Amino acid sequence: MTIAEIKVNVNQSEIREYLNQKLEERLNEVLFTWDIDQMTKRTCMSKSYLENEFLQDPRMRLLERRKEKGKRFWFYEESKQVMRDIMDEW
Numbered sequence: 001m002t003i004a005e006i007k008v009n010v011n012q013s014e015i016r017e018y019l020n021q022k023l024e025e026r027l028n029e030v031l032f033t034w035d036i037d038q039m040t041k042r043t044c045m046s047k048s049y050l051e052n053e054f055l056q057d058p059r060m061r062l063l064e065r066r067k068e069k070g071k072r073f074w075f076y077e078e079s080k081q082v083m084r085d086i087m088d089e090w
Helices: 012-030 036-043 047-055 058-063 076-089
Strands: 073-075
Touching: 036 047, 047 058, 047 076, 058 073, 058 076, 073 076
Parallel strands: none
Antiparallel strands: none
């Protein structure tokens, strides 16, 4: 004897978009700076492409932080916005 039958239609693309949005919100809360390795992972771009297309830009150079001959870092939010601006100019 069946008491109840429930059918649920799920829009997978909307769920994926929602989850990506929530992950991005969490990352924004967590990340203060990022390095070129993190940029490579999060943007799906190679290091050489990032170097040539983004990191040579004067706006990104202003955000770069490092001690003499040390590892380079960029402020996450600010550099992400500069990267968007650069991409919008293409």
